[in-house]
Amino acid sequence: MNSAAQAPQETVPVSPLPPLARFRGEPLFELPRDLYIPPEALEVFLEAFEGPLDLLLYLIRKNNLDVLNIPMAELTRQYAEYVEAMRSGRLELAAEYLLMAALLVEIKSRMLLPLPVSSREEEDRDPRAELVRRLLEYERMKQAAQNLNQLPQLGRDFLPVLVWVDRAAAPRLPDVHPEDLRQAWLALIVRARAFQHHRVSREQLSVRERMSQVLRRLRGEGFLPFIELFEPVRGVPELVVTFLAILELSREGLIQVAQEAPYLPIYVRLAHGSDLIPLPA
Amino acid sequence: MDPTLSPSPPDLDLPTLKRVLEAALLTSSEPLALGDLKKLFDHDVGNEPLRKLLEELRTDWEGRSVELVSVASGWRFRAKPEFQKYLERLQPQKPPRYSRAVLETLAIIAYRQPVSRGDIEEVRGVSVSGNILKVLETRGWIEVVGHREVPGRPALYATTPAFLDDLNLRSLEELPPLDDLGSLVEEREGLQEATAETAARAD
Amino acid sequence: MDPTLSPSPPDLDLPTLKRVLEAALLTSSEPLALGDLKKLFDHDVGNEPLRKLLEELRTDWEGRSVELVSVASGWRFRAKPEFQKYLERLQPQKPPRYSRAVLETLAIIAYRQPVSRGDIEEVRGVSVSGNILKVLETRGWIEVVGHREVPGRPALYATTPAFLDDLNLRSLEELPPLDDLGSLVEEREGLQEATAETAARAD
Numbered sequence: 001m002n003s004a005a006q007a008p009q010e011t012v013p014v015s016p017l018p019p020l021a022r023f024r025g026e027p028l029f030e031l032p033r034d035l036y037i038p039p040e041a042l043e044v045f046l047e048a049f050e051g052p053l054d055l056l057l058y059l060i061r062k063n064n065l066d067v068l069n070i071p072m073a074e075l076t077r078q079y080a081e082y083v084e085a086m087r088s089g090r091l092e093l094a095a096e097y098l099l100m101a102a103l104l105v106e107i108k109s110r111m112l113l114p115l116p117v118s119s120r121e122e123e124d125r126d127p128r129a130e131l132v133r134r135l136l137e138y139e140r141m142k143q144a145a146q147n148l149n150q151l152p153q154l155g156r157d158f159l160p161v162l163v164w165v166d167r168a169a170a171p172r173l174p175d176v177h178p179e180d181l182r183q184a185w186l187a188l189i190v191r192a193r194a195f196q197h198h199r200v201s202r203e204q205l206s207v208r209e210r211m212s213q214v215l216r217r218l219r220g221e222g223f224l225p226f227i228e229l230f231e232p233v234r235g236v237p238e239l240v241v242t243f244l245a246i247l248e249l250s251r252e253g254l255i256q257v258a259q260e261a262p263y264l265p266i267y268v269r270l271a272h273g274s275d276l277i278p279l280p281a
Numbered sequence: 282m283d284p285t286l287s288p289s290p291p292d293l294d295l296p297t298l299k300r301v302l303e304a305a306l307l308t309s310s311e312p313l314a315l316g317d318l319k320k321l322f323d324h325d326v327g328n329e330p331l332r333k334l335l336e337e338l339r340t341d342w343e344g345r346s347v348e349l350v351s352v353a354s355g356w357r358f359r360a361k362p363e364f365q366k367y368l369e370r371l372q373p374q375k376p377p378r379y380s381r382a383v384l385e386t387l388a389i390i391a392y393r394q395p396v397s398r399g400d401i402e403e404v405r406g407v408s409v410s411g412n413i414l415k416v417l418e419t420r421g422w423i424e425v426v427g428h429r430e431v432p433g434r435p436a437l438y439a440t441t442p443a444f445l446d447d448l449n450l451r452s453l454e455e456l457p458p459l460d461d462l463g464s465l466v467e468e469r470e471g472l473q474e475a476t477a478e479t480a481a482r483a484d
Numbered sequence: 485m486d487p488t489l490s491p492s493p494p495d496l497d498l499p500t501l502k503r504v505l506e507a508a509l510l511t512s513s514e515p516l517a518l519g520d521l522k523k524l525f526d527h528d529v530g531n532e533p534l535r536k537l538l539e540e541l542r543t544d545w546e547g548r549s550v551e552l553v554s555v556a557s558g559w560r561f562r563a564k565p566e567f568q569k570y571l572e573r574l575q576p577q578k579p580p581r582y583s584r585a586v587l588e589t590l591a592i593i594a595y596r597q598p599v600s601r602g603d604i605e606e607v608r609g610v611s612v613s614g615n616i617l618k619v620l621e622t623r624g625w626i627e628v629v630g631h632r633e634v635p636g637r638p639a640l641y642a643t644t645p646a647f648l649d650d651l652n653l654r655s656l657e658e659l660p661p662l663d664d665l666g667s668l669v670e671e672r673e674g675l676q677e678a679t680a681e682t683a684a685r686a687d
Binding site: 183 | 308347392447450459
Binding site for chain 3: 050051052053054096100134137138140141142143144145146147148149151152153154155156157158159160161162163164165
């Protein structure tokens with residue numbers, strides 16, 4: 001894990017993790033060398049380990065043992081003493097710790113037995129192999145967890161930018177599609193049961209559009225020369241539509257068309273009753 | 282940086298102070314009062330230097346899509362309203378819809394213009410509230426283009442060029458034709474469907 | 485502005501496009517993918533012009549307290565970590581600090597995914613409480629991605645894009661590499677198998 005684990009020394013720092021435990025308010029960064037654990041601290045010691053693999057790793061690192069050549073007898077003895085200390089503290093000990101104790105004893109006993117002559121394949125198999133594999137994998141993940149925890153984390157180490165959007169400042173307006181208008185019109189017809197009256201042809205629609213345009217053009221004007229309402233460059237159909245629009249507006253009494261005498265210019269104005277503007281001379 | 286902002290605070294120079302302020306304002310979802318902003322620093326930054334820095338920040342951000350504004354409870358960055366129409370596209374919210382009354386009124390004005398309120402009421406068979414016309418006028422889709430020379434001189438409404446633009450039409454002639462409505466209405470089933478659909482859309 | 489970004493889109497010029505992008509990224513609480521950013525505009529802005537604009541924005545923001553970063557789910561602005569010591573003073577509540585059990589479980593899921601609860605327990609040598617998985621699920625860092633087809637059909641867990649986002653990473657490959665424990669592993673007769681197996685699992 002780190003070079004400190006390799007060097008012989010009295011105690012082995014467990015990690016840059018938080019204190020292993022707190023005992024009478026003092027942080028404990030390492031377990032005592034001897035096996036005496038103050039009874040009040042047993043529970044926190046137990047909590048300090050993530051399980052039997054963690055405890056085993058601790059023992060191996062603390063004793064500077066070679067993971068790949070674990071002296072099973074010594075490791076098993078130390079482990080059993082810890083577990084016994086925990087048990088005598090009448091702590092509810094997780095079953096995994098007892099299971100591991102059984103496994104250690106089993107490995108130890110298998111190493112004492114002579115290998116059966118027949119099973120050549122089994123010859124090379126060290127009973128410790130599976131335990132070593134698990135210890136190494138656990139240690140790797142334990143280290144990976146620390147590395148992960150050291151990565152900058154949103155909320156803890158940096159904040160996302162979040163600029164306010166004032167939804168009320170520019171409220172979203174409904175979208176209307178041309179088809180909505182057709183549907184609305186259809187509904188009207190269905191309701192009125194009189195669609196024949198409201199049937200509107202394309203031509204009529206262009207005339208009605210031109211009627212609005214002519215009214216808009218005349219707005220705020222007095223009399224406007226009739227011919228100024230026409231734009232010959234837009235073609236004959238446009239001239240006809242404009243002419244029809246003027247006729248229709250006149251028929252509906254919306255505009256007033258005036259000519260002082262035959263062959264004189266024709267003028268058009270909105271049919272206002274009040275603000276009469278004299279005909280230009 | 283304004284040179285009158287001296288004396289410089291002991292642990293941070295002014296550019297750094299400003300950067301911290303900017304980061305705090307950009308990452309806070311709530312407005313930050315001067316009192317909040319002071320908590321950012323170990324030493325006491327006076328109200329005046331703080332306000333000057335905030336004013337500088339506000340100027341720095343001018344012309345961007347986001348602006349620094351001072352509201353009742355403090356300072357905050359906010360998106361400029363004119364950018365909201367883009368930002369809303371990221372929200373999967375259902376767009377608001379106009380009521381059936383508004384849509385029908387708009388349809389009548391679009392297809393029958395120029396029309397008076399009386400004309401609209403006659404087609405719809407119900408009275409048209411001034412509110413409906415106002416919604417459409419505020420939207421810039423209809424306007425008064427004249428008055429009918431009858432008693433009361435009722436205003437005549439027509440659609441505006443903005444209406445055509447917003448519906449992506451070049452002229453009223455591009456509105457869906459109504460010619461084929463006859464066949465639709467004659468079919469009983471089609472009618473019921475249409476009615477149901479219209480009712481659903483009006484919700 | 486990069487002149488190679490032509491042809492200019494029909495309705496917005498490039499400076500405006502950039503301002504809209506900036507506004508969207510500054511106001512979004514989540515990272516925005518290219519696909520999200522395209523929704524901002526009526527016309528189709530290609531991936532390449534979009535990426536160029538984002539790179540331009542990133543450059544524009546260099547040297548500020550806030551930076552534009554690319555993470556697993558897209559692009560986002562964040563305050564630089566070196567400003568956290570100031571900004572955290574305004575945070576009303578401290579962010580969660582996870583226990584070793586939670587962190588180890590997360591590491592196993594991150595590096596060995598997809599894994600079942602049984603797989604995690606196998607590595608850790610203890611039972612994994614449902615609470616631990618819930619903490620990580622609630623944070624949005626892990627999710628069930630399937631079930632193993634064995635009796636009981638145990639759920640298989642994997643990390644989410646949000647996990648990578650929150651660690652400011654673009655992919656799992658950017659996670660810190662697993663420590664090479666080789667220095668500890670000396671060749672021993674009879675243990676070659678175990679070593680080989682460990683190495684294989686590290687891949």
